[in-house]
Amino acid sequence: xxxxxxxxxxxxxDMAFESNNPSGLTFRIDASPEDGxxxxxxxxxxxxxxxxxxCSGLDVAGMIRKMKxxxxxxxxxxxxxxxxxxxxxxxxxxxxxxxxxxxxxxAKLQRAVDLSVEKYCGVIAMFRNFAELEFKTVFHDS
Amino acid sequence: xxxxxxxxxxxxxDMAFESNNPSGLTFRIDASPEDGxxxxxxxxxxxxxxxxxxCSGLDVAGMIRKMKxxxxxxxxxxxxxxxxxxxxxxxxxxxxxxxxxxxxxxAKLQRAVDLSVEKYCGVIAMFRNFAELEFKTVFHDS
Numbered sequence: 001x002x003x004x005x006x007x008x009x010x011x012x013x014d015m016a017f018e019s020n021n022p023s024g025l026t027f028r029i030d031a032s033p034e035d036g037x038x039x040x041x042x043x044x045x046x047x048x049x050x051x052x053x054x055c056s057g058l059d060v061a062g063m064i065r066k067m068k069x070x071x072x073x074x075x076x077x078x079x080x081x082x083x084x085x086x087x088x089x090x091x092x093x094x095x096x097x098x099x100x101x102x103x104x105x106x107a108k109l110q111r112a113v114d115l116s117v118e119k120y121c122g123v124i125a126m127f128r129n130f131a132e133l134e135f136k137t138v139f140h141d142s
Numbered sequence: 143x144x145x146x147x148x149x150x151x152x153x154x155x156d157m158a159f160e161s162n163n164p165s166g167l168t169f170r171i172d173a174s175p176e177d178g179x180x181x182x183x184x185x186x187x188x189x190x191x192x193x194x195x196x197c198s199g200l201d202v203a204g205m206i207r208k209m210k211x212x213x214x215x216x217x218x219x220x221x222x223x224x225x226x227x228x229x230x231x232x233x234x235x236x237x238x239x240x241x242x243x244x245x246x247x248x249a250k251l252q253r254a255v256d257l258s259v260e261k262y263c264g265v266i267a268m269f270r271n272f273a274e275l276e277f278k279t280v281f282h283d284s
Contacts, residue, residue: 003224005188005232009195011216014207017199019192021184027169029196036204042163044196045265046147047189050161053151054171054186057159062178065156074153082145087264090147122229123187130271 016041045088049078052095055123059116060097060109067108072142073100080131092132095124100140113137158183187230191220194237197265201258202239202251209250214284215242222273234274237266242282255279 009019009029015037017029029044031037053076064071077096082088097113117124117135127133151161151171157179159171171186173179195218206213219238224230239255259266259277269275 002226002233003230004221005191005224006219006221007188007191007195009192009199009218009220011199011203011213015200015203017196017203019195021192022188023172023174023181023183023185025184027184027192029192029199030165031200031204032165035200036207037200039165041165042167042169042196043165044193044200046149046164047193047196048265048268049147049149050151050163050169050171051186051189051193053149053161054159054184054189057151057153057171058157058173058177058179058186061153061157061159062173065178071153076151077148078151079146079148082147082264084144087262087267088145089264089268120229122224122231123190125229126190126231126272130268 014038048090049080049093052093052121052123052127053078056095056116056121059120060112063112063115064109067105067112069105069108070103071099071101071109073140074098090127090131092134093127094134094136097135097137098140099138100142102142104139104141106139109139110137156180190232191222191235194235194263194265194269195220198237198258198263201262202254205254205257206251209254211247211250212245213241213243213251215282216240232269232273234276235269236276236278239277239279240282241280242284244284246281246283248281251281252279
């Protein structure tokens, strides 16, 4: 049977919402004050970038663990350009994988990134349908 | 100048990440225990559904305010089916707008939903590139 994801997003009044997640956790969404909100919640469009980074990051973190790689720091920067015309969509996204450490296994980490980007990450596969994606790996050897 | 969104998603060790948001807030991402995490953060793929519901919900909430409509409750259900093959992507999403109240202006609320779905919501526009979308409005008159 095909698996499904079901999310409920409930209006709290004004421009605030509460959304749930299969984890059992809930979180708040709100518009910025410029857009009539109070800024007391996450802005929804940027959540798509967290979704992409989280999806790929979990792949890479799983491979770091499996391959017992030494990594002291790892972050993903997602920098997305929005279309000028409305509705505003992401037209391009630069995804940077930054690894920090003094024993970074460059080739293995690059392989982990490549596997996520090319094979495993469903969110990246969805983004490829509407945005130009650029990937970059940066090793910060200390 | 084209506007950009920049999100940083930082590894916290194991399968946990912290992601930021243009609101200034941060939140935690984690894998489920079945996937080697502790379940102590949001799962990333479902965040895309919160992004869609939040984007469209903010459009509708803005119109409820602008048109001074009487709505005692409003929630969006997003039910998405994932592909069986990997990487798993959303192949179809049903988006249900539920309005509750005793003075629901059906036609105006439907118009607000239609404007968001067809014109305003950038996240819906992005989803149209990879998933089959189905929209439904349900009025719960009390």
